[in-house]
Amino acid sequence: MEDHPRRHGQQQQSAIGSKLKILLLVISTNIVSIYLFSASSLESAPRIHLWDSEALLRELSSTRHKLSASEKQLADLHRRLSTSNTLLEALLDELGKAHGDKTPPEDLDGWQNVLSGELKLAVGPHKLPLGFTANLGTDELYPTLGSPCRRFQAELTEYMSYEVGKDCPSDDIFAQRLMLKGCEPLPRRRCHPKSPDGYVEPTPFPASLWTIPPDTSIVWDAYSCKNYSCLVHRGKAKGSYDCKDCFDLNGREKVRWLGDNGNLDFGIDSVLGTKPPGTVRIGLDIGGGTATFAARMRERNITIVTSTMNFDGPFNSFIASRGLVPMHISIAHRLPFFDNTLDIVHSMHVLSNWIPDIVLEFALYDIYRVLRPGGLFWLDHFFCLGTQMNTRYLPIFSSIGFKKLRWNTARKLDRGIEMDEWYMSALLEKPMT
Numbered sequence: 100m101e102d103h104p105r106r107h108g109q110q111q112q113s114a115i116g117s118k119l120k121i122l123l124l125v126i127s128t129n130i131v132s133i134y135l136f137s138a139s140s141l142e143s144a145p146r147i148h149l150w151d152s153e154a155l156l157r158e159l160s161s162t163r164h165k166l167s168a169s170e171k172q173l174a175d176l177h178r179r180l181s182t183s184n185t186l187l188e189a190l191l192d193e194l195g196k197a198h199g200d201k202t203p204p205e206d207l208d209g210w211q212n213v214l215s216g217e218l219k220l221a222v223g224p225h226k227l228p229l230g231f232t233a234n235l236g237t238d239e240l241y242p243t244l245g246s247p248c249r250r251f252q253a254e255l256t257e258y259m260s261y262e263v264g265k266d267c268p269s270d271d272i273f274a275q276r277l278m279l280k281g282c283e284p285l286p287r288r289r290c291h292p293k294s295p296d297g298y299v300e301p302t303p304f305p306a307s308l309w310t311i312p313p314d315t316s317i318v319w320d321a322y323s324c325k326n327y328s329c330l331v332h333r334g335k336a337k338g339s340y341d342c343k344d345c346f347d348l349n350g351r352e353k354v355r356w357l358g359d360n361g362n363l364d365f366g367i368d369s370v371l372g373t374k375p376p377g378t379v380r381i382g383l384d385i386g387g388g389t390a391t392f393a394a395r396m397r398e399r400n401i402t403i404v405t406s407t408m409n410f411d412g413p414f415n416s417f418i419a420s421r422g423l424v425p426m427h428i429s430i431a432h433r434l435p436f437f438d439n440t441l442d443i444v445h446s447m448h449v450l451s452n453w454i455p456d457i458v459l460e461f462a463l464y465d466i467y468r469v470l471r472p473g474g475l476f477w478l479d480h481f482f483c484l485g486t487q488m489n490t491r492y493l494p495i496f497s498s499i500g501f502k503k504l505r506w507n508t509a510r511k512l513d514r515g516i517e518m519d520e521w522y523m524s525a526l527l528e529k530p531m532t
Protein backbone atom coordinates (compact mmCIF):
# COMPACT_ATOMS: atom_id res chain seq x y z
CA MET A 100 0.00 0.00 0.00
CA GLU A 101 2.82 2.38 0.82
CA ASP A 102 4.29 1.53 -2.54
CA HIS A 103 1.14 2.65 -4.27
CA PRO A 104 1.56 6.45 -4.58
CA ARG A 105 5.04 6.02 -6.02
CA ARG A 106 3.88 3.49 -8.59
CA HIS A 107 1.03 5.76 -9.50
CA GLY A 108 3.53 8.58 -10.02
CA GLN A 109 5.60 6.39 -12.31
CA GLN A 110 2.54 5.45 -14.29
CA GLN A 111 1.67 9.08 -14.74
CA GLN A 112 5.21 9.87 -15.80
CA SER A 113 5.23 7.14 -18.40
CA ALA A 114 1.84 8.32 -19.63
CA ILE A 115 3.21 11.83 -20.04
CA GLY A 116 6.26 10.36 -21.78
CA SER A 117 4.22 8.43 -24.32
CA LYS A 118 2.03 11.46 -24.94
CA LEU A 119 5.11 13.58 -25.63
CA LYS A 120 6.32 10.98 -28.10
CA ILE A 121 3.03 11.02 -29.93
CA LEU A 122 3.00 14.81 -30.02
CA LEU A 123 6.51 14.83 -31.51
CA LEU A 124 5.32 12.33 -34.08
CA VAL A 125 2.43 14.58 -35.08
CA ILE A 126 4.66 17.62 -35.39
CA SER A 127 7.37 15.81 -37.37
CA THR A 128 4.79 14.32 -39.77
CA ASN A 129 3.53 17.80 -40.49
CA ILE A 130 7.01 19.20 -41.02
CA VAL A 131 7.97 16.38 -43.37
CA SER A 132 4.87 16.89 -45.49
CA ILE A 133 5.49 20.64 -45.74
CA TYR A 134 9.08 19.93 -46.77
CA LEU A 135 8.04 17.42 -49.43
CA PHE A 136 5.58 19.86 -50.89
CA SER A 137 7.94 22.75 -51.11
CA ALA A 138 10.63 20.45 -52.56
CA SER A 139 8.36 19.04 -55.24
CA SER A 140 7.17 22.51 -56.30
CA LEU A 141 10.80 23.67 -56.63
CA GLU A 142 11.74 20.68 -58.68
CA SER A 143 8.90 21.18 -61.17
CA ALA A 144 9.53 24.91 -61.62
CA PRO A 145 8.91 25.60 -65.36
CA ARG A 146 11.83 26.48 -67.61
CA ILE A 147 10.30 29.22 -69.73
CA HIS A 148 11.91 30.21 -73.05
CA LEU A 149 10.69 33.71 -73.73
CA TRP A 150 11.52 33.53 -77.48
CA ASP A 151 9.15 30.62 -78.16
CA SER A 152 5.53 31.72 -77.52
CA GLU A 153 4.07 28.35 -78.47
CA ALA A 154 6.40 26.57 -76.14
CA LEU A 155 5.55 29.16 -73.55
CA LEU A 156 1.84 28.41 -73.89
CA ARG A 157 2.55 24.67 -73.71
CA GLU A 158 4.64 25.19 -70.61
CA LEU A 159 1.94 27.36 -69.07
CA SER A 160 -0.84 24.89 -69.68
CA SER A 161 1.28 22.01 -68.44
CA THR A 162 2.15 24.07 -65.35
CA ARG A 163 -1.56 24.75 -64.81
CA HIS A 164 -2.13 21.01 -65.06
CA LYS A 165 0.61 20.22 -62.61
CA LEU A 166 -0.57 22.97 -60.32
CA SER A 167 -4.13 21.69 -60.20
CA ALA A 168 -2.81 18.15 -59.73
CA SER A 169 -0.68 19.22 -56.81
CA GLU A 170 -3.61 21.23 -55.44
CA LYS A 171 -5.57 17.99 -55.45
CA GLN A 172 -2.65 16.21 -53.82
CA LEU A 173 -2.42 18.97 -51.26
CA ALA A 174 -6.12 18.76 -50.49
CA ASP A 175 -5.85 15.00 -50.22
CA LEU A 176 -2.86 15.18 -47.93
CA HIS A 177 -4.59 17.82 -45.89
CA ARG A 178 -7.60 15.60 -45.47
CA ARG A 179 -5.44 12.64 -44.49
CA LEU A 180 -3.45 14.72 -42.05
CA SER A 181 -6.54 16.08 -40.39
CA THR A 182 -7.94 12.56 -40.12
CA SER A 183 -4.76 11.30 -38.52
CA ASN A 184 -4.70 14.33 -36.23
CA THR A 185 -8.25 13.58 -35.11
CA LEU A 186 -7.30 9.97 -34.50
CA LEU A 187 -4.25 11.02 -32.52
CA GLU A 188 -6.29 13.50 -30.51
CA ALA A 189 -8.74 10.74 -29.64
CA LEU A 190 -5.83 8.47 -28.74
CA LEU A 191 -4.29 11.13 -26.50
CA ASP A 192 -7.67 11.65 -24.88
CA GLU A 193 -8.03 7.93 -24.19
CA LEU A 194 -4.50 7.80 -22.82
CA GLY A 195 -5.25 10.72 -20.54
CA LYS A 196 -8.41 9.04 -19.30
CA ALA A 197 -6.65 5.73 -18.74
CA HIS A 198 -4.04 7.45 -16.64
CA GLY A 199 -6.48 9.53 -14.70
CA ASP A 200 -5.33 13.01 -15.63
CA LYS A 201 -8.32 14.99 -16.69
CA THR A 202 -9.48 18.52 -16.66
CA PRO A 203 -12.18 18.46 -13.97
CA PRO A 204 -15.00 20.45 -15.62
CA GLU A 205 -14.87 18.40 -18.85
CA ASP A 206 -14.68 15.23 -16.86
CA LEU A 207 -17.71 16.13 -14.74
CA ASP A 208 -19.80 16.74 -17.84
CA GLY A 209 -18.28 13.71 -19.51
CA TRP A 210 -19.38 11.52 -16.63
CA GLN A 211 -22.91 12.81 -16.73
CA ASN A 212 -23.15 12.62 -20.50
CA VAL A 213 -22.53 8.88 -20.70
CA LEU A 214 -25.21 8.03 -18.13
CA SER A 215 -28.58 6.76 -19.24
CA GLY A 216 -31.95 5.69 -17.91
CA GLU A 217 -32.77 5.95 -14.22
CA LEU A 218 -29.18 6.75 -13.27
CA LYS A 219 -29.13 9.78 -15.57
CA LEU A 220 -32.43 10.99 -14.13
CA ALA A 221 -31.30 10.40 -10.56
CA VAL A 222 -28.03 12.24 -11.05
CA GLY A 223 -29.45 15.20 -12.92
CA PRO A 224 -29.02 18.13 -13.37
CA HIS A 225 -32.66 19.21 -13.58
CA LYS A 226 -33.73 22.66 -14.75
CA LEU A 227 -35.59 24.68 -12.13
CA PRO A 228 -38.67 26.70 -13.07
CA LEU A 229 -38.01 30.41 -13.49
CA GLY A 230 -38.52 32.38 -10.31
CA PHE A 231 -36.96 29.79 -7.99
CA THR A 232 -33.41 30.33 -9.05
CA ALA A 233 -32.73 33.37 -6.87
CA ASN A 234 -33.40 31.56 -3.58
CA LEU A 235 -31.25 28.59 -4.45
CA GLY A 236 -28.48 30.48 -6.22
CA THR A 237 -28.63 28.06 -9.16
CA ASP A 238 -30.93 27.38 -12.07
CA GLU A 239 -30.25 23.65 -12.00
CA LEU A 240 -30.91 21.11 -9.27
CA TYR A 241 -28.26 18.43 -8.74
CA PRO A 242 -29.56 15.58 -6.58
CA THR A 243 -27.00 14.68 -3.92
CA LEU A 244 -24.61 11.84 -4.62
CA GLY A 245 -21.25 10.98 -3.06
CA SER A 246 -18.53 12.07 -5.48
CA PRO A 247 -16.68 8.69 -5.30
CA CYS A 248 -19.83 7.18 -6.90
CA ARG A 249 -18.30 8.28 -10.21
CA ARG A 250 -15.56 5.72 -9.74
CA PHE A 251 -18.06 2.85 -9.61
CA GLN A 252 -20.16 3.48 -12.67
CA ALA A 253 -20.82 -0.19 -13.43
CA GLU A 254 -22.02 -0.88 -9.88
CA LEU A 255 -24.04 2.29 -9.86
CA THR A 256 -25.70 1.32 -13.13
CA GLU A 257 -26.53 -2.04 -11.60
CA TYR A 258 -27.90 -0.35 -8.48
CA MET A 259 -30.13 1.81 -10.67
CA SER A 260 -31.41 -1.12 -12.76
CA TYR A 261 -35.02 -1.75 -11.76
CA GLU A 262 -38.52 -1.11 -13.00
CA VAL A 263 -39.94 2.23 -11.91
CA GLY A 264 -42.80 1.72 -9.45
CA LYS A 265 -42.01 -1.99 -8.93
CA ASP A 266 -39.90 -3.81 -6.33
CA CYS A 267 -36.26 -2.81 -5.91
CA PRO A 268 -33.75 -5.65 -6.24
CA SER A 269 -32.77 -7.32 -2.94
CA ASP A 270 -29.39 -5.64 -2.80
CA ASP A 271 -28.88 -4.32 0.73
CA ILE A 272 -25.37 -5.73 1.07
CA PHE A 273 -24.36 -4.58 -2.40
CA ALA A 274 -25.71 -1.08 -1.67
CA GLN A 275 -23.99 -0.86 1.71
CA ARG A 276 -20.67 -1.94 0.17
CA LEU A 277 -21.03 0.82 -2.37
CA MET A 278 -21.61 3.27 0.48
CA LEU A 279 -18.56 2.03 2.36
CA LYS A 280 -16.43 2.49 -0.75
CA GLY A 281 -17.38 6.17 -0.60
CA CYS A 282 -20.50 6.27 -2.77
CA GLU A 283 -22.40 7.90 0.06
CA PRO A 284 -25.06 9.09 -0.18
CA LEU A 285 -26.34 6.67 -2.80
CA PRO A 286 -28.65 8.07 -5.45
CA ARG A 287 -32.38 7.94 -4.77
CA ARG A 288 -34.44 5.25 -6.50
CA ARG A 289 -38.01 5.01 -7.75
CA CYS A 290 -38.79 1.50 -6.56
CA HIS A 291 -40.13 -0.17 -3.41
CA PRO A 292 -37.85 -1.99 -0.98
CA LYS A 293 -38.92 -5.55 -0.32
CA SER A 294 -41.52 -5.55 2.42
CA PRO A 295 -41.43 -8.15 5.22
CA ASP A 296 -44.13 -10.83 5.12
CA GLY A 297 -46.63 -10.73 7.97
CA TYR A 298 -45.55 -7.42 9.47
CA VAL A 299 -47.45 -6.57 12.66
CA GLU A 300 -47.76 -3.25 14.52
CA PRO A 301 -44.63 -2.58 16.61
CA THR A 302 -44.48 -3.10 20.35
CA PRO A 303 -45.81 0.05 22.07
CA PHE A 304 -43.38 2.39 23.82
CA PRO A 305 -41.82 2.13 26.41
CA ALA A 306 -41.93 -1.70 26.41
CA SER A 307 -40.41 -1.56 22.91
CA LEU A 308 -37.11 -0.31 24.38
CA TRP A 309 -36.29 -3.74 25.83
CA THR A 310 -38.30 -6.08 23.62
CA ILE A 311 -36.86 -8.27 20.87
CA PRO A 312 -39.14 -7.58 17.89
CA PRO A 313 -40.95 -10.40 16.03
CA ASP A 314 -38.99 -12.06 13.20
CA THR A 315 -41.69 -10.93 10.78
CA SER A 316 -40.68 -7.30 11.29
CA ILE A 317 -37.82 -7.43 8.78
CA VAL A 318 -36.57 -9.02 5.55
CA TRP A 319 -33.73 -11.44 6.36
CA ASP A 320 -32.25 -11.85 2.85
CA ALA A 321 -29.07 -9.90 3.61
CA TYR A 322 -28.05 -11.74 6.81
CA SER A 323 -26.60 -15.10 7.68
CA CYS A 324 -28.94 -15.30 10.68
CA LYS A 325 -32.56 -15.74 9.62
CA ASN A 326 -34.24 -14.86 12.92
CA TYR A 327 -33.61 -12.84 16.10
CA SER A 328 -33.07 -15.94 18.18
CA CYS A 329 -30.00 -16.67 16.02
CA LEU A 330 -28.74 -13.10 16.45
CA VAL A 331 -29.27 -13.17 20.21
CA HIS A 332 -27.44 -16.46 20.63
CA ARG A 333 -24.49 -15.73 18.38
CA GLY A 334 -23.14 -13.61 21.22
CA LYS A 335 -22.20 -16.79 23.02
CA ALA A 336 -21.28 -18.78 19.89
CA LYS A 337 -17.96 -18.90 18.04
CA GLY A 338 -17.24 -16.49 15.22
CA SER A 339 -16.49 -12.82 15.16
CA TYR A 340 -19.14 -10.29 14.32
CA ASP A 341 -19.44 -6.60 14.73
CA CYS A 342 -21.18 -5.84 18.02
CA LYS A 343 -21.55 -9.57 18.55
CA ASP A 344 -23.69 -9.68 21.69
CA CYS A 345 -25.60 -6.44 21.08
CA PHE A 346 -28.86 -8.18 20.10
CA ASP A 347 -29.04 -9.93 23.47
CA LEU A 348 -30.96 -7.32 25.44
CA ASN A 349 -30.83 -9.40 28.60
CA GLY A 350 -27.06 -9.82 28.58
CA ARG A 351 -24.33 -7.22 28.71
CA GLU A 352 -26.58 -4.59 27.10
CA LYS A 353 -28.75 -4.54 30.20
CA VAL A 354 -25.99 -3.14 32.42
CA ARG A 355 -24.02 -0.91 30.07
CA TRP A 356 -23.43 2.67 31.32
CA LEU A 357 -25.43 2.13 34.50
CA GLY A 358 -22.45 2.05 36.82
CA ASP A 359 -19.30 4.17 36.84
CA ASN A 360 -16.09 2.31 37.71
CA GLY A 361 -14.07 5.51 37.97
CA ASN A 362 -11.90 4.27 35.12
CA LEU A 363 -12.82 3.46 31.50
CA ASP A 364 -16.49 2.78 32.21
CA PHE A 365 -18.25 6.08 32.78
CA GLY A 366 -21.85 5.98 33.99
CA ILE A 367 -24.56 7.90 32.14
CA ASP A 368 -25.72 9.56 35.35
CA SER A 369 -22.25 10.71 36.37
CA VAL A 370 -21.73 12.16 32.88
CA LEU A 371 -25.09 13.95 32.94
CA GLY A 372 -24.20 15.14 36.44
CA THR A 373 -21.47 17.35 35.00
CA LYS A 374 -24.18 19.60 33.45
CA PRO A 375 -27.11 21.47 35.01
CA PRO A 376 -30.17 19.11 35.24
CA GLY A 377 -32.24 18.92 32.05
CA THR A 378 -29.73 20.74 29.84
CA VAL A 379 -28.64 17.61 28.01
CA ARG A 380 -31.66 16.94 25.80
CA ILE A 381 -30.58 15.89 22.32
CA GLY A 382 -27.57 14.13 20.86
CA LEU A 383 -25.93 11.55 18.67
CA ASP A 384 -24.37 8.14 19.28
CA ILE A 385 -21.87 7.38 16.51
CA GLY A 386 -21.76 3.69 15.58
CA GLY A 387 -24.19 2.86 18.38
CA GLY A 388 -24.80 -0.85 17.68
CA THR A 389 -28.36 -1.72 18.71
CA ALA A 390 -28.83 1.68 20.40
CA THR A 391 -28.84 0.65 24.05
CA PHE A 392 -27.13 3.97 24.80
CA ALA A 393 -30.06 5.77 23.16
CA ALA A 394 -32.50 3.56 25.09
CA ARG A 395 -30.92 4.45 28.43
CA MET A 396 -30.93 8.13 27.48
CA ARG A 397 -34.55 7.88 26.32
CA GLU A 398 -35.44 6.65 29.80
CA ARG A 399 -33.96 9.95 30.99
CA ASN A 400 -36.06 11.89 28.46
CA ILE A 401 -33.03 12.54 26.26
CA THR A 402 -33.37 12.00 22.49
CA ILE A 403 -30.39 10.31 20.89
CA VAL A 404 -30.01 9.54 17.18
CA THR A 405 -27.94 6.39 16.63
CA SER A 406 -25.81 6.06 13.52
CA THR A 407 -25.04 2.50 12.48
CA MET A 408 -24.33 0.33 9.46
CA ASN A 409 -25.95 -3.09 9.00
CA PHE A 410 -22.81 -5.17 9.48
CA ASP A 411 -23.87 -8.85 9.62
CA GLY A 412 -27.16 -7.89 11.19
CA PRO A 413 -30.26 -5.71 10.85
CA PHE A 414 -29.01 -3.02 13.23
CA ASN A 415 -31.05 -0.19 11.72
CA SER A 416 -34.33 -2.15 11.78
CA PHE A 417 -33.69 -3.40 15.30
CA ILE A 418 -33.09 0.13 16.60
CA ALA A 419 -36.28 1.33 14.94
CA SER A 420 -38.20 -1.57 16.51
CA ARG A 421 -37.04 -0.38 19.92
CA GLY A 422 -38.72 2.95 19.16
CA LEU A 423 -35.40 4.77 18.71
CA VAL A 424 -34.01 6.69 15.74
CA PRO A 425 -31.47 4.85 13.55
CA MET A 426 -29.37 6.66 10.98
CA HIS A 427 -27.70 4.66 8.22
CA ILE A 428 -24.51 6.63 7.62
CA SER A 429 -20.88 5.57 7.74
CA ILE A 430 -18.09 7.02 9.81
CA ALA A 431 -16.83 8.87 6.73
CA HIS A 432 -20.04 10.87 6.31
CA ARG A 433 -20.25 14.51 7.38
CA LEU A 434 -22.60 14.64 10.36
CA PRO A 435 -26.00 15.74 9.04
CA PHE A 436 -26.58 18.32 11.79
CA PHE A 437 -26.14 22.06 11.84
CA ASP A 438 -23.33 23.81 13.74
CA ASN A 439 -23.71 24.32 17.50
CA THR A 440 -26.87 22.25 17.90
CA LEU A 441 -26.34 19.01 19.86
CA ASP A 442 -26.00 18.70 23.64
CA ILE A 443 -24.03 15.46 23.54
CA VAL A 444 -22.15 13.16 21.15
CA HIS A 445 -21.17 9.69 22.32
CA SER A 446 -19.12 7.03 20.54
CA MET A 447 -17.89 3.67 21.78
CA HIS A 448 -15.46 1.22 20.14
CA VAL A 449 -15.82 2.86 16.73
CA LEU A 450 -13.31 5.67 16.63
CA SER A 451 -9.93 4.02 17.09
CA ASN A 452 -6.55 3.47 15.45
CA TRP A 453 -7.98 1.84 12.32
CA ILE A 454 -9.01 5.29 11.10
CA PRO A 455 -6.31 7.21 9.18
CA ASP A 456 -5.14 10.12 11.35
CA ILE A 457 -6.31 12.84 9.02
CA VAL A 458 -9.75 11.26 8.65
CA LEU A 459 -9.98 11.02 12.44
CA GLU A 460 -9.02 14.66 12.79
CA PHE A 461 -11.73 15.75 10.32
CA ALA A 462 -14.26 13.59 12.20
CA LEU A 463 -13.31 15.16 15.55
CA TYR A 464 -13.64 18.68 14.15
CA ASP A 465 -17.04 17.67 12.77
CA ILE A 466 -18.14 16.49 16.22
CA TYR A 467 -16.90 19.76 17.68
CA ARG A 468 -18.85 21.61 14.99
CA VAL A 469 -22.23 20.01 15.72
CA LEU A 470 -21.92 20.30 19.50
CA ARG A 471 -23.36 23.44 21.07
CA PRO A 472 -21.13 25.51 23.33
CA GLY A 473 -20.93 23.54 26.58
CA GLY A 474 -21.87 20.35 24.70
CA LEU A 475 -20.28 17.06 25.73
CA PHE A 476 -18.22 14.64 23.67
CA TRP A 477 -18.05 11.29 25.43
CA LEU A 478 -15.36 9.24 23.74
CA ASP A 479 -15.90 5.76 25.11
CA HIS A 480 -13.17 3.11 24.84
CA PHE A 481 -10.93 4.57 22.14
CA PHE A 482 -8.55 1.75 21.18
CA CYS A 483 -4.86 2.08 20.27
CA LEU A 484 -1.39 0.75 21.08
CA GLY A 485 0.51 2.05 24.09
CA THR A 486 3.19 3.45 21.81
CA GLN A 487 0.57 5.45 19.89
CA MET A 488 -1.29 6.93 22.85
CA ASN A 489 0.97 9.81 23.82
CA THR A 490 2.87 10.36 20.61
CA ARG A 491 0.03 10.13 18.13
CA TYR A 492 -3.39 10.51 19.73
CA LEU A 493 -2.89 12.86 22.67
CA PRO A 494 -1.64 15.61 20.29
CA ILE A 495 -4.61 15.08 17.94
CA PHE A 496 -7.23 15.14 20.71
CA SER A 497 -5.56 18.11 22.39
CA SER A 498 -5.49 20.14 19.17
CA ILE A 499 -9.24 20.16 18.47
CA GLY A 500 -10.16 22.69 21.17
CA PHE A 501 -12.13 20.61 23.69
CA LYS A 502 -11.84 21.08 27.43
CA LYS A 503 -10.94 17.83 29.22
CA LEU A 504 -13.41 16.95 31.99
CA ARG A 505 -12.26 13.34 32.32
CA TRP A 506 -9.46 11.35 30.73
CA ASN A 507 -8.79 7.74 31.69
CA THR A 508 -6.48 5.23 30.05
CA ALA A 509 -6.07 1.55 30.85
CA ARG A 510 -4.59 -1.56 29.34
CA LYS A 511 -6.78 -3.87 27.29
CA LEU A 512 -5.75 -7.22 28.72
CA ASP A 513 -7.84 -9.86 26.95
CA ARG A 514 -5.06 -10.70 24.48
CA GLY A 515 -2.26 -10.50 27.04
CA ILE A 516 -0.06 -7.75 28.42
CA GLU A 517 2.58 -8.21 25.71
CA MET A 518 0.13 -6.90 23.08
CA ASP A 519 0.48 -3.39 24.58
CA GLU A 520 -3.15 -2.60 23.69
CA TRP A 521 -4.82 0.29 25.44
CA TYR A 522 -8.19 1.94 25.83
CA MET A 523 -8.87 5.57 26.51
CA SER A 524 -12.19 6.98 27.72
CA ALA A 525 -12.64 10.73 27.78
CA LEU A 526 -15.30 13.26 28.59
CA LEU A 527 -14.63 16.41 26.60
CA GLU A 528 -16.53 19.66 26.61
CA LYS A 529 -16.85 22.26 23.88
CA PRO A 530 -15.95 25.57 25.53
CA MET A 531 -18.83 27.98 26.33
CA THR A 532 -17.13 30.94 24.70
Ligand SMILES: *[C@@H]1O[C@H](CO)[C@@H](O)[C@H](O)[C@H]1NC(C)=O
Nearest residue numbers: 314323324325326327328329
Ligand atom coordinates in the same frame (compact mmCIF):
# COMPACT_ATOMS: atom_id res chain seq x y z
C1 LIG B 1 -33.47 -19.43 13.54
O1 LIG B 1 -32.61 -19.53 12.44
C2 LIG B 1 -31.64 -20.56 12.57
C3 LIG B 1 -30.71 -20.42 11.41
O2 LIG B 1 -30.39 -19.09 11.18
C4 LIG B 1 -32.32 -21.90 12.64
O3 LIG B 1 -31.36 -22.90 12.80
C5 LIG B 1 -33.31 -21.91 13.79
O4 LIG B 1 -34.04 -23.09 13.78
C6 LIG B 1 -34.24 -20.72 13.70
N1 LIG B 1 -35.02 -20.65 14.93
C7 LIG B 1 -36.30 -20.34 14.95
C8 LIG B 1 -36.93 -20.24 16.28
O5 LIG B 1 -36.91 -20.09 13.94
Ligand SMILES: *[C@@H]1O[C@H](CO)[C@@H](O)[C@H](O)[C@H]1NC(C)=O
Nearest residue numbers: 376377396397398399400401
Ligand atom coordinates in the same frame (compact mmCIF):
# COMPACT_ATOMS: atom_id res chain seq x y z
C1 LIG C 1 -39.68 12.15 31.49
O1 LIG C 1 -40.74 12.97 31.08
C2 LIG C 1 -42.01 12.57 31.59
C3 LIG C 1 -43.06 13.46 30.94
O2 LIG C 1 -42.66 14.80 30.93
C4 LIG C 1 -42.00 12.67 33.11
O3 LIG C 1 -43.23 12.27 33.63
C5 LIG C 1 -40.87 11.78 33.65
O4 LIG C 1 -40.77 11.94 35.05
C6 LIG C 1 -39.56 12.13 32.99
N1 LIG C 1 -38.55 11.15 33.41
C7 LIG C 1 -37.36 11.51 33.85
C8 LIG C 1 -36.45 10.38 34.25
O5 LIG C 1 -36.98 12.66 33.95
